Amino acid sequence: MEQEFSIALELIRGRLAAGITQAEFATRMGTTQSVVARMES
Template structure:
């Protein structure tokens, strides 16, 4: 819990910081393990951006709520819940896209 006296203090970040992190084999392994999840999330955001839609507009087209879309977009990064193929297809169609899954 954040106390009133606690203030937001951004942490400075540089290219050298990245180099140090990626030099750590454990960090690189953990980062690489998330590659597919972040690629999928990026595809969702890109589709919505290209369609010029907000989360609320996608929700209306899909017949759901904005909070459900928010959960969908954040669930890609979570082990607690994975969206169904049907949900991903509806999201794609709402953005004027076709869902295509490739294994490479």
């Protein structure tokens, strides 16, 4: 569980550092915003 939390935290940090929203990130990944939200939580 600790490893999963660490990955989610890095995902959030990277997205915020890039200055993009979950929706923008999802579009770049070819998925939906709800998938990104689930990955981050």
